[in-house]
Amino acid sequence: xxxxxxxxxxxxxxxxxxxxxxxxxxxxxxxxxxxxxxxxxxxxxxxxxxxxxxxxxxxxxxxxxxxxxxxxxxxxxxxxxxxxxxxxxxxxxxxxxxxxxxxxxxxxxxxxxxxxxxxxxxxxxxxxxxxxxxxxxxxxxxxxxxxxxxxxxxxxxxxxxxxxxxxxxxxxxxxxxxxxxxxxxxxxxxxxxxxxxxxxxxxxxxxxxxxxxxxxxxxxxxxxxxxxxxxxxxxxxxxxxxxxxxxxxxxxx
Amino acid sequence: xxxxxxxxxxxxxxxxxxxxxxxxxxxxxxxxxxxxxxxxxxxxxxxxxxxxxxxxxxxxxxxxxxxxxxxxxxxxxxxxxxxxxxxxxxxxxxxxxxxxxxxxxxxxxxxxxxxxxxxxxxxxxxxxxxxxxxxxxxxxxxxxxxxxxxxxxxxxxxxxxxxxxxxxxxxxxxxxxxxxxxxxxxxxxxxxxxxxxxxxxxxxxxxxxxxxxxxxxxxxxxxxxxxxxxxxxxxxxxxxxxxxxxxxxxxxxxxxxxxxxxxxxxxxxxxxxxxxxxxxxxxxxxxxxxxxxxxxxxxxxxxxxxxxxxxxxxxxxxxxxxxxxxxxxxxxxxxxxxxxxxxxxxxxxxxxxxxxxxxxxxxxxxxxxxxxxxxxxxxxxxxxxxxxxxxxxxxxxxxxxxxxxxxxxxxxxxxxxxxxxxxxxxxxxxxxxxxxxxxx
Numbered sequence: 137x138x139x140x141x142x143x144x145x146x147x148x149x150x151x152x153x154x155x156x157x158x159x160x161x162x163x164x165x166x167x168x169x170x171x172x173x174x175x176x177x178x179x180x181x182x183x184x185x186x187x188x189x190x191x192x193x194x195x196x197x198x199x200x201x202x203x204x205x206x207x208x209x210x211x212x213x214x215x216x217x218x219x220x221x222x223x224x225x226x227x228x229x230x231x232x233x234x235x236x237x238x239x240x241x242x243x244x245x246x247x248x249x250x251x252x253x254x255x256x257x258x259x260x261x262x263x264x265x266x267x268x269x270x271x272x273x274x275x276x277x278x279x280x281x282x283x284x285x286x287x288x289x290x291x292x293x294x295x296x297x298x299x300x301x302x303x304x305x306x307x308x309x310x311x312x313x314x315x316x317x318x319x320x321x322x323x324x325x326x327x328x329x330x331x332x333x334x335x336x337x338x339x340x341x342x343x344x345x346x347x348x349x350x351x352x353x354x355x356x357x358x359x360x361x362x363x364x365x366x367x368x369x370x371x372x373x374x375x376x377x378x379x380x381x382x383x384x385x386x387x388x389x
Numbered sequence: 390x391x392x393x394x395x396x397x398x399x400x401x402x403x404x405x406x407x408x409x410x411x412x413x414x415x416x417x418x419x420x421x422x423x424x425x426x427x428x429x430x431x432x433x434x435x436x437x438x439x440x441x442x443x444x445x446x447x448x449x450x451x452x453x454x455x456x457x458x459x460x461x462x463x464x465x466x467x468x469x470x471x472x473x474x475x476x477x478x479x480x481x482x483x484x485x486x487x488x489x490x491x492x493x494x495x496x497x498x499x500x501x502x503x504x505x506x507x508x509x510x511x512x513x514x515x516x517x518x519x520x521x522x523x524x525x526x527x528x529x530x531x532x533x534x535x536x537x538x539x540x541x542x543x544x545x546x547x548x549x550x551x552x553x554x555x556x557x558x559x560x561x562x563x564x565x566x567x568x569x570x571x572x573x574x575x576x577x578x579x580x581x582x583x584x585x586x587x588x589x590x591x592x593x594x595x596x597x598x599x600x601x602x603x604x605x606x607x608x609x610x611x612x613x614x615x616x617x618x619x620x621x622x623x624x625x626x627x628x629x630x631x632x633x634x635x636x637x638x639x640x641x642x643x644x645x646x647x648x649x650x651x652x653x654x655x656x657x658x659x660x661x662x663x664x665x666x667x668x669x670x671x672x673x674x675x676x677x678x679x680x681x682x683x684x685x686x687x688x689x690x691x692x693x694x695x696x697x698x699x700x701x702x703x704x705x706x707x708x709x710x711x712x713x714x715x716x717x718x719x720x721x722x723x724x725x726x727x728x729x730x731x732x733x734x735x736x737x738x739x740x741x742x743x744x745x746x747x748x749x750x751x752x753x754x755x756x757x758x759x760x761x762x763x764x765x766x767x768x769x770x771x772x773x774x775x776x777x778x779x780x781x782x783x784x785x786x787x788x789x790x791x792x793x794x795x796x797x798x799x800x801x802x803x804x805x806x807x808x809x810x811x812x813x814x815x816x817x818x819x820x821x822x823x824x825x826x827x828x829x
Contacts, residue, residue, distance in 0.1 A: 192784055194780055195780070215783065215789075216780055216783035216784055217782075217783035217784075217785075217786050217787060217788050217789070217792075220783065220784055220785055220786035221786045225784075226784050228781070228784075231781070232775075232777050232778050232780075232781035234778060234781070234782070234795070234796060234799055235799055235800065235803070236798065236799025236800055236801065236802035236803055237795055237796070237798070237799035237802075241795075242782075242785070242795070245785075245787055245791065245795065246785035246786055246787060249785065249786035249787045249788070249791070250785070250786035281799070298785060302785065302786070
């Protein structure tokens with residue numbers, strides 16, 4: 137990453153992404169500065185998850201043109217794990233189960249991979265304990281297999297636990313709020329807010345403004361048919377709630 | 390078919406008869422006669438029919454002794470495995486050291502020996518504990534006479550005899566460490582008996598002396614779990630890559646008894662394993678667990694049968710296979726619920742992970758249900774590692790190679806963690822890790 141404080145954390149320019157030959161993102165532009173939290177809203181199928189997968193580098197998502205610049209560097213050539221090691225984190229909408237892989241083992245490997253150095257067990261344990269407390273997760277979680285037989289809410293809490301352990305520079309939260317009851321939503325929001333800092337940035341992807349009551353964004357963008365059609369402040373989320381996406385569809389047309 | 394192979398085997402068959410007579414010379418008369426009968430049955434039987442599932446994927450010819458002659462067991466075991474050095478019996482209840490089919494030495498925690506637990510060589514037991522051995526030995530052999538089972542019954546050099554008396558409960562495992570060498574025929578017979586209401590764990594740790602040793606190993610085991618007993622047995626086979634191994638395991642589980650077997654197959658060039666379990670009483674619980682991890686050109690074939698002769702009991706089978714390089718695994722399994730099997734609750738599952746395009750896994754789980762009112766299921770799957778799992782791990786900074794290792798280890802772990810004895814379990818884990826290091 138560049139040392140210059142005014143370098144944006146993320147700069148997406150004219151991004152076109154196809155999945156299985158079908159174009160989903162059609163020239164998307166987005167700049168996220170350090171210390172900022174951006175919300176991306178849009179209905180199902182608008183391209184929200186495609187954007188997060190493309191930033192993370194999932195090979196199933198093909199970038200046909202445009203660039204993704206992270207910390208001043210074009211990351212097109214970086215594999216998924218290299219992006220993660222550079223500080224990008226994606227909280228998945230549908231986290232994958234890893235049967236037989238315990239949460240504690242997985243976290244240890246992830247922390248070691250991202251830090252590039254083993255964390256002594258003495259330092260690792262209290263760190264886990266502290267984060268479990270923030271997320272209101274019982275200790276018994278640690279010996280369970282990653283996402284295997286987890287409820288929707290448990291999966292999202294585990295995603296947040298991974299985020300807190302990895303302390304990413306750019307955290308992308310893909311519908312982390314969906315399927316959460318109000319208590320879980322508050323816990324998850326606390327985790328996200330706790331990570332906000334001058335050097336970090338967050339991209340909260342959602343189709344409800346519900347989570348934005350707890351995580352106040354600096355900027356709100358509306359994604360429609362693969363492009364950002366409107367950007368604004370936190371008030372935009374409220375307007376959307378009031379008028380629905382159709383209001384913007386008319387505008388766009 | 391039988392005539393053909395009899396001609397091929399004409400020479401060595403003569404020497405087999407000599408060996409059977411010699412080995413029977415130290416046995417009580419009833420056992421010497423049983424050996425001769427088994428040899429006659431072996432000679433009279435034809436090779437197994439390859440149309441049947443049992444031998445569909447593996448050529449039985451390769452298990453005939455041919456030019457090989459029975460190996461005279463070496464009397465030297467070599468370095469002791471770590472768990473057999475536990476002089477204070479803190480982690481193990483006792484151990485036996487076996488070479489080439491014969492138990493050379495055994496030792497028990499004196500407190501456990503006081504409870505009349507027996508762990509010794511089968512031939513010794515036949516002389517010293519006729520009352521325990523004679524009524525049970527060979528009683529579970531396939532009446533139809535599995536050819537190779539008859540071969541081990543005729544020519545066995547020895548084997549493990551393990552008996553836990555009624556109502557004796559032992560919390561630590563017994564370990565049988567067995568090394569095989571040379572390139573001859575190594576035959577053994579073992580008999581395990583968990584007496585009524587008893588509880589015990591025994592682990593078989595099978596290795597070969599050197600990587601170049603290439604014996605043909607015919608091993609027969611009979612396991613009796615008497616009413617209300619609980620027995621946990623593990624077989625960890627980590628022989629060299631030139632060994633041919635053909636275990637036949639026959640289990641009989643009586644009412645309210647529990648048997649859990651865990652089989653780990655890592656070694657051998659060619660392995661053909663058969664395990665059958667008869668549930669002959671109500672209230673029993675059987676778990677048949679296994680992993681296979683093959684690479685190079687290994688060929689590993691497992692067949693299992695859980696036979697609910699009587700119902701109102703449960704059986705669960707879980708076999709997991711990982712094949713890499715050009716290795717091949719075949720799994721065929723049958724779940725049979727007999728006419729009196731009402732209320733049986735029986736499940737079997739076989740999952741296979743393919744780590745290369747040239748690796749191959751076959752799986753055929755079958756159900757044979759002769760009565761109503763039972764709960765049965767079977768599941769089988771074959772495929773490569775799910776790419777989404779790898780991407781998920783990568784998104785947490787883990788390299789694709791480390792991700793594959795993590796996923797395969799996790800796939801096997803629920804079975805590995807059922808291997809009793811911490812040292813053996815850790816050895817299995819590190820053997821799996823070593824192999825993964827070479828193949829992912």
